[in-house]
Amino acid sequence: MAPGPTVPKHLNFITGNKNKLAEVQAILEGVIELRNQNVDLVEIQGTIEEVTRDKCRRAAEAIQGPVLVEDTCLSFKAMNELPGPYIKWFMLSLGPLNIHKLLSGFPDKSATAICTFAYCEGPGHEPVLFQGKTDGLLVESRGPTVFGWDSCFEYEGKTYAEMDKSEKNKISHRGKALDKLKEWLKSRVDEE
Ligand SMILES: O=c1[nH]c(=O)c2ncn([C@@H]3O[C@H](COP(=O)(O)OP(=O)(O)OP(=O)(O)O)[C@@H](O)[C@H]3O)c2[nH]1
Numbered sequence: 001m002a003p004g005p006t007v008p009k010h011l012n013f014i015t016g017n018k019n020k021l022a023e024v025q026a027i028l029e030g031v032i033e034l035r036n037q038n039v040d041l042v043e044i045q046g047t048i049e050e051v052t053r054d055k056c057r058r059a060a061e062a063i064q065g066p067v068l069v070e071d072t073c074l075s076f077k078a079m080n081e082l083p084g085p086y087i088k089w090f091m092l093s094l095g096p097l098n099i100h101k102l103l104s105g106f107p108d109k110s111a112t113a114i115c116t117f118a119y120c121e122g123p124g125h126e127p128v129l130f131q132g133k134t135d136g137l138l139v140e141s142r143g144p145t146v147f148g149w150d151s152c153f154e155y156e157g158k159t160y161a162e163m164d165k166s167e168k169n170k171i172s173h174r175g176k177a178l179d180k181l182k183e184w185l186k187s188r189v190d191e192e
């Protein structure tokens with residue numbers, strides 16, 4: 001095997017978000033077996049990469065072993081890329097029916113969904129990052145309001161919530177990040 005981090009056959013994906021977990025499981029099916037643990041991790045303030053690296057280090061410390069984590073951002077061009085990693089708190093306060101109002105004073109509704117995965121071999125190891133981005137628009141909610149801001153993020157005329165899952169996974173920020181992770185995993189999974 002090439003030098004660098006190894007990955008166990010059963011990978012611990014640390015997340016408390018059931019919808020995220022379901023998408024990641026669907027996309028990684030047949031590639032690697034995921035195990036999920038919900039560890040309540042502190043999320044710091046900083047750039048997307050700083051937030052994700054720190055989250056990954058904390059997860060590896062918490063379970064004392066190899067971990068995969070993911071952090072999702074939603075950034076608005078008119079707001080100089082905010083809320084970014086802090087979108088969760090805006091969603092919790094405003095909900096899917098009101099989130100579009102954040103841009104009501106701005107003509108530019110451009111939004112970018114960014115997904116950053118981080119893998120870490122264990123405590124003390126440097127996390128490796130895999131990022132995917134999808135450009136779209138922030139719109140009034142259309143479609144089921146099951147997952148976060150899916151009903152408010154429009155890509156080529158449809159909101160994520162109006163797409164079926166396989167359609168979303170093909171073009172989504174998460175799908176693109178996982179394509180990179182899958183490629184990397186091919187040479188890294190420890191078969192022993
Ligand atoms: O409509 C959506 N489509 C998506 O594809 C998507 N992915 C994440 N989110 C939401 O964006 C925030 C990210 O925060 P986040 O990355 O810290 O996640 P989280 O705290 O829920 O879980 P985790 O940190 O335990 O993994 C949270 O409000 C998530 O619900 C999404 N909403």
Ligand SMILES: [Mg+2]
Nearest residue numbers: 016043071088
């Ligand atoms: Mg979180």
